Amino acid sequence: MDNFSTRANAKTIPIVALTRNAYKGWVKGQGKSAQAWLKATAYTADAGKIALxxxxxxxxxxxxxxLGKPTRDPSxxxxxxxxxxxxxxxKGRYQLEGELDAQLAHDAALGWAxxxxxxxRYLTGKAKDKTxxxxxxxxxxxxxxxxxARNAIFLGRDLITTPAGDLGPSELAEQAVAIATEHDAEIDSIVGEELLSANYPAIYAVGxxxxxxxxxxxxxxxxxDAPKLSLVGKGVVFDSGGLDLKSASGMKLMKKDMGGAASVLALAQMVMDAKLPVRLRVLIPAVENAISGEAFRPLDVLETRKGITIEVGNTDAEGRLILCDALAEADSEQPDLLIDFATLTGAARIALGTELPAMFSTDDEVAADILAAGTETIDPLWRLPLFRSYRRHLDSRVADINNIANVSQGGAITAALFLQEFVSSKTKWVHIDTMGYNLHARPGRPAGGEVFGVRAMFEMLRRRYAG
Structure with a gap:
């Protein structure tokens, strides 16, 4: 793998990583000149602080x-x-000093990666060639x-950060084909009007x-014959808001609205690379929510694969419309576990901020396992409730359900409740409402596309299916 070496050489420079408490003892064992230099530079072993x-x-x-003080703060x-x-x-070759426990060694290597x-992709000259x-x-x-983990995260980031002009539904499908080919998976796509004959009317209506x-x-x-694991990812390659047009500021980052698709492709790649003993199925409805004379309209009533009719209260709530068809299909196979990722609501960001995905689940044990894995992998999520009383806010006078609530509060919950209508009560279902994007750069997490929760979800799956 790039940026790693298998062995040290004569020019390898040692790195000593120390907590603040360990640093106090370590520095006393150094020579006087080293102690004087560190004191003169006012060095403290705060998290991420470097002394050369x-x-x-x-x-x-x-x-x-x-390494700072021991803390439970994942940041x-x-x-x-x-x-x-x-x-x-x-530039050069570096090596960590001392014996590291297995977890710290893993974290050190993954952090470096x-x-x-x-x-x-779009840089030229020296800027592109940086090493x-x-x-x-x-x-x-x-x-x-x-x-x-590194390859999956890089894949997801690249997909989300790529401009929508270069990543439409067909290009997203090509990326999925490349992943499938690498891992000897079967892959197919139902395209255009074929969606109608195959009974995916909501996906077709949005796209x-x-x-x-x-x-x-x-x-x-x-x-x-292995346990069935189904992954569904929202693949809106660009979201104008449809005829209920977004504002300029609201539309600016909408190349990231396929962040759910990127997340499940990253997760699927990890599952296949690890050869987890599962029967994996990945469903990605890939559309562009655009404006034209063919676009679906506010108060249209849409048919769905499950037979539930939907009144379109707002064309900018399109993600749940394409997901409902894909979830219904995934659920029809009675999977052992059904997981979806989607950049679904601004309400989840208001509740939890941009760096903490909202998780909903119909199974308490699965939810607890995901949260625990998130803590241990430094990839946290936060569970929100599927509060059934709020289902009444999705009632429609002319159809079985409306795609938006008639109140402005609890939007992440009502969106999750909408999706739950298309999943049977016996299915263990997990829904992740994610930002899919780093607004601010932090070490190891540059501004741009991000697949929050993928490492946590993989670790839960690894423990569930591979022990």
Whole structure:
């Protein structure tokens, strides 16, 4: 994997990573000149703080990395301290000093890997050719697991950050085909008016206003006798809001509205790479919510795959319309577990901010396992309730249900309740309402596309199916 080396050489520079408490003891064991230099630079081992210690000839002799105080705050976890290093260190080869426990070794390697991410597709010249220093693999680290997480996250980030002009429904399908080919998975797409004959009317209705034909991407992998794991991802490649047009500020980031699709493709790639013993199915309804004479209209009534009729209260609540057909199909196979990811509501961002995905689940045990995995992988989520009393806010006078609530409060919950109508009560279902985008750059997490919750979800699945 890029930016990693298998062994040290004579020029390898050591990195010592220390908590604030450990630093106090460590510095006392250093020579007087080193102590004086660190004191003169007012170094403290705060999280992510670096000291570049010179040798007698002025060359870099050692790097001191601060890990801060032990904390349960995921934003200050050790992994993100290591993520600071690639962009801050001079080019060269580095190696971590001392023995690291398995978890810290993994976090160090993954943090380093994530710190090397750049979206360089549209850069030219020297800006495109920027390189990073390399790290000698920490002893005992599972290199395959680090590469698996890194590759999945980079895939998701690249997909979300790519402009909508270059990533339409067909291009998203091509990316899915490439992943399927790599892992010997079966894949098919139902395109354009074929969606009507195949009984996916809601997906077609949302996408028919764009010259870029809507489609349903359908990937299958694994032993047919294994437990069924179904993943559904919202694939709105760009959302103008439809005829209920978004404002300029509201539309600006809507290339990210396929963040759910990117998340499930990243997760599926991890599942297949790890060869989890499951029968995997991935369904991605891929559409562009555009404006034209063919676009669906406010107060239209749509048919759905499940037979439930929907009154369109707002064409900008289109994600749940395409998801309902895909969820109904996934649910029809009675999977052991059904998970969807979607950049669904601004209400979830108001409630939890942009960096913490909202999770809804019909199964308490599965929900608890996801939350625990999120804490341990430094990829947190927060559970919100499927509060059934709010279902009344989706009532329609002319159809079975409205796609928006008649109140402005609790929007993430009412959106989740809408989706729940298309999943049978016996199915263990998880819905993730995610931002899919880093608004602000942080170590290892540059501004741009992000697949929040994917590492946590994979760890839950690994434990559930592979022990």
């Amino acid at each position: 210690m010179p040798g007698r000839d002025g060359s870099l002799k050692r790097v001191v990395l601060g 200050k976890a050790a992994m993100w301290s290591f993520a600071v290093l690639p962009a801050r260190l001079p 994530l710190g090397t991410y750049r979206f360089s 990073f220093p390399s790290l000698v693999w920490p002893a005992g680290v599972d290199r395959r697991a680090v590469a698996r 028919m206003g764009s010259p870029r034909a809507p489609r349903l991407i359908d990937l299958r992998w694994g032993d047919e």
